[in-house]
Amino acid sequence: MLQVVLDLIYPARCPVCKEIVIPKGRKICVPCESRLQVIHEPRCKKCSKPLEQDQIEYCSDCERKEYHFEYGYSLWIYDSVMKSSVSDFKYRHKKEYADYYVEMLVKHFGNAIAKMAPDAVVPVPVHKSKYRERGYNQAEILANGIGKRLGIPVMPDFLVRSKKTLPQKQLSDKERLKNLQEAFMVNKKAGCGLSMPAKVLLVDDIYTTGSTIEACTNVLLKHGVKHVYFITLCIGKGF
Numbered sequence: 068m069l070q071v072v073l074d075l076i077y078p079a080r081c082p083v084c085k086e087i088v089i090p091k092g093r094k095i096c097v098p099c100e101s102r103l104q105v106i107h108e109p110r111c112k113k114c115s116k117p118l119e120q121d122q123i124e125y126c127s128d129c130e131r132k133e134y135h136f137e138y139g140y141s142l143w144i145y146d147s148v149m150k151s152s153v154s155d156f157k158y159r160h161k162k163e164y165a166d167y168y169v170e171m172l173v174k175h176f177g178n179a180i181a182k183m184a185p186d187a188v189v190p191v192p193v194h195k196s197k198y199r200e201r202g203y204n205q206a207e208i209l210a211n212g213i214g215k216r217l218g219i220p221v222m223p224d225f226l227v228r229s230k231k232t233l234p235q236k237q238l239s240d241k242e243r244l245k246n247l248q249e250a251f252m253v254n255k256k257a258g259c260g261l262s263m264p265a266k267v268l269l270v271d272d273i274y275t276t277g278s279t280i281e282a283c284t285n286v287l288l289k290h291g292v293k294h295v296y297f298i299t300l301c302i303g304k305g306f
Contacts (some may be wrong), residue, residue, distance in 0.1 A: 072236055082152045084162040094167035101191070104144035105175075106302065114277055115141045134277060136284040137183075139297030140176050141274050149301045153272055157205045165205075168300055169212030180217060184298045186264035188214040188221045191271040192228040193285055210270040213298065214260060219268070224257035226283055247282035253290040263290070271295040276303075 079088045084098035106252075109118040113129040143149050155161040156168070173180075190206035198204055207223050212222035230250040255263075269283055274297070284295040 079166075080161070080163065081255070082156070082161070082167050084146060085155070094170065102148050103147075104146055106141060106144060110262070113138050114274065115139060115304065116304065117144070132277070134281050134284070135288060136269070136280055136295045137299055139269075139274070139280065140179060141297070141299045141302035142172055142175055143301045143302045145212040145273055145301035152264060153300060157272060158201065160202070162203065162205075162208055165212055166206045169209060169216065169232060172209070172213060172298060172300070173216045175214050177217060179218060180213070180268060180298070181221075182294075183266065183268060183294075185266045185268035185296060187225070187266075188219050188268045189225050189277060189283075189287075190221075190223055191269060192224075192226045194228040194231045196231060206271045209272065209300070213268075222257060222264070224254050225256045225267075226286070227252045247278055251283050251286045253286055256292075264292060266294045267296070271296060271297065271299045272301065274302040 078091075079094055080086065081088050081096045081099050082094075082100060084096055086096070088094060088096055106115060106117050109121045109123070110116065111118060111126040111129055112124050113134060114126060116126040116128070118126060145153075150165065156164040188210045189205060190210035192206070193201070193204045204223075210221050210223065213219070228250060229252045267287055269280055271279060274280060280299075282296045287295050
């Protein structure tokens with residue numbers, strides 16, 4: 068009954084057009100959902116970027132770099148549609164968009180995550196100054212949703228962003244990784260009663276060059292984690 072009342076007072080808003088979703092019960096408008104570019108095979112076996120040819124296993128980026136995470140998945144191309152949607156989710160308190168995002172992530176990658184068999188889901192952290200400014204960490208909202216749906220423990224404070232870095236979008240590929248060096252720390256007191264996880268699933272909103280996932284991975288491996296995977300909403304196509 069409470070949910071019915073809440074739905075009347077706060078009807079679901081479409082994460083694309085921002086209007087009240089029709090028909091009722093959906094989390095996104097039917098026409099808007101068709102605008103999202105879901106990534107299908109062939110995709111890079113390491114980072115999930117779409118590939119032009121079936122014969123190729125890895126994108127040019129993963130071919131020339133030595134990433135230390137195992138592999139990961141992204142659901143949508145980071146185009147203008149998703150850029151607007153994620154920006155609202157991230158900066159304009161549209162936390163309810165996570166309901167649709169998480170539903171789709173689990174629908175598309177639930178089985179893949181089960182094969183990874185992670186001991187914990189860990190969100191990529193934001194610096195405390197950004198957290199105070201926004202009031203939340205968008206990656207933590209996604210991680211909590213995934214963990215709840217799949218029955219995997221979430222360790223929201225396991226990784227800490229200890230250094231405030233420059234905005235990644237202003238930097239080149241090499242500058243991004245350098246910018247993130249020593250930016251993350253493992254908080255061993257935030258285990259939620261869990262021992263050091265052997266397998267971790269990192270969660271973030273966007274994968275561009277992979278620098279953030281790689282920086283987090285290196286810190287986790289340094290502190291005893293054996294395998295790191297990742298899940299993100301979107302991935303850039305031009306790297």
